[in-house]
Amino acid sequence: MSDQLYVTRSTMPTFEEYSDQIRKIWETCWLTNMGVQHNELEKLLKEYLKVRNISLMCNGHLALELGLQAMRLRGEVITTPFTFASTTHAIVRNGLKPVFCDIEEENFTMDADKIESLITDETAAILPVHVYGNVCDVEKISRLAKKYHLKVIYDAAHAFGVTYKGRGIASYGDASMVSFHATKVFHTIEGGAVCFSDDEYGLDLFRLKNFGIRGPEEVDFVGSNAKMNEFEAAMGICNLRHIGEAIEMRKQIVGIYRNNLAGTEGIYLQKEQQHVGSNYAYFPIVIDEKQYGLSRNELFDLLKENGIHARKYFYPLTNRFHCYQSMYEENPTPSALKIANRILTLPLYPELEKENVERICDIIKGAQR
Numbered sequence: 259m260s261d262q263l264y265v266t267r268s269t270m271p272t273f274e275e276y277s278d279q280i281r282k283i284w285e286t287c288w289l290t291n292m293g294v295q296h297n298e299l300e301k302l303l304k305e306y307l308k309v310r311n312i313s314l315m316c317n318g319h320l321a322l323e324l325g326l327q328a329m330r331l332r333g334e335v336i337t338t339p340f341t342f343a344s345t346t347h348a349i350v351r352n353g354l355k356p357v358f359c360d361i362e363e364e365n366f367t368m369d370a371d372k373i374e375s376l377i378t379d380e381t382a383a384i385l386p387v388h389v390y391g392n393v394c395d396v397e398k399i400s401r402l403a404k405k406y407h408l409k410v411i412y413d414a415a416h417a418f419g420v421t422y423k424g425r426g427i428a429s430y431g432d433a434s435m436v437s438f439h440a441t442k443v444f445h446t447i448e449g450g451a452v453c454f455s456d457d458e459y460g461l462d463l464f465r466l467k468n469f470g471i472r473g474p475e476e477v478d479f480v481g482s483n484a485k486m487n488e489f490e491a492a493m494g495i496c497n498l499r500h501i502g503e504a505i506e507m508r509k510q511i512v513g514i515y516r517n518n519l520a521g522t523e524g525i526y527l528q529k530e531q532q533h534v535g536s537n538y539a540y541f542p543i544v545i546d547e548k549q550y551g552l553s554r555n556e557l558f559d560l561l562k563e564n565g566i567h568a569r570k571y572f573y574p575l576t577n578r579f580h581c582y583q584s585m586y587e588e589n590p591t592p593s594a595l596k597i598a599n600r601i602l603t604l605p606l607y608p609e610l611e612k613e614n615v616e617r618i619c620d621i622i623k624g625a626q627r
C-alpha cells in the first residue's frame with residue numbers, strides 16, 4: 259500500500275542525473291578496482307568529512323571489520339551493546355572479545371565514566387558508537403586511550419557529516435567507520451569507509467580490502483574483498499551534491515516532531531548536544547509506560563495499525579543475541595537494557611511530508627492516558 263510510512267526511505271538523485279554520471283563508465287568499461295568514479299568520490303568525501311585519509315569499502319560492516327583487523331589487536335575490546343549487530347560481530351569475527359560498557363540515558367552513547375573499571379591487562383581497544391549520530395564523549399575516551407595505550411575505533415555509521423567543535427566527527431580516534439548503506443543519511447546503495455590519519459595503517463587497510471595483495475606476486479595478509487564498485491561510487495557522487503539540502507530537510511522534520519511532542523507526559527526526546535553540528539539521522543523517543551499509559555510495544559503496535567512502521571532501534575541489545583548467549587560473562591548494562599525496552603525510532607527522511615509528521619504526533623499524543 260502506498261499510504262504506509264516506513265522508518266526511512268532512500269534518497270535518490272533524479273534518474274537523469276544518475277544516468278549522466280554512469281555514462282562515463284561505458285567509455286572505459288572499468289567497473290571496479292579503484293576506478294575513476296571511486297577515486298573522485300574518495301576525494302570529495304575527504305573534503306566533506308574533514309578527514310585526513312579515507313578508504314572506501316563495499317559496505318560499512320566490512321569497513322569496520324577490516325578497520326579493526328588492520329590494527330592487529332589481540333584480547334578484549336570495550337564496546338556498547340546498544341547498537342546494530344554489525345558492531346559486535348566485527349569484534350568477534352576478528353577473534354577479539356567484546357566487553358560491554360553501559361550507556362548514558364540522555365544520548366544513548368557509551369558512558370565514558372564506566373570505561374576505566376572495565377580495562378584489564380587484556381584490553382586492546384575501545385569501540386564506541388556515535389549512535390543516532392549523537393557524539394560520544396570523544397575527549398574523555400581519547401584521554402583514557404592515551405593513559406592505557408589503547409586503540410580507539412569509532413562506529414560512526416550514523417554520524418555522516420556530523421561535526422564536533424567544528425571538526426569532522428570521523429577525524430577522532432585512530433579510525434572511524436562510516437556507512438553508506440541505502441538507509442543511511444548519505445548512501446552509495448551499499449557502501450562504507452574507514453577514515454584515519456596514519457598513512458601506514460592506510461596502506462594495510464588498502465591491501466586488506468583487496469585480498470591482502472601487495473604486488474602482482476606478493477600477498478601480505480589474509481585479506482578480504484571489500485572494494486567499492488563504480489556504479490556505487492557514481493551514486494555517491496550524485497547524492498553528495500544534494501547532501502546539504504537533504505540534511506536541512508531532516509532538520510525541519512525534527513523541528514516539527516520536537517514542537518509537537520514536547521511536553522507529552524511519559525515521552526522523552528533525546529537532548530540536543532552542545533558544540534555538535536547534527537545530521538538529524540534518526541528521531542528516537544523513550545516511552546515511560548507508567549507516565550504515558552502505553553508500553554513501547556503497545557505504541558509500536560498502535561502506530562502499525564495506522565500504517566506507520568516505527569522501529570525498535572536498538573532492541574534487543576547485542577549482548578542478548580542468541581548467537582552470543584552464554585559466550586561472555588554477564589556484564590550488567592542496566593541503562594542500556596532500560597533504554598532498549600523503552601525506545602522507538604520514528605519515521606524520518608527528507609521527503610517525509612509535514613502532514614504525516616503531524617499525524618504521527620497526533621496518534622502518539624492521543625494515545626496518552
Ligand SMILES: *Cc1c(COP(=O)(O)O)cnc(C)c1O
Pocket residue numbers: 317318319320341342344345387413415416437438439448449450
Ligand atoms: C548500518 C550500520 C552498520 C553497518 O553498515 P552497513 O553499511 O550496513 O554494512 C554498522 N553499525 C551501525 C551502528 C549501523 O547502523
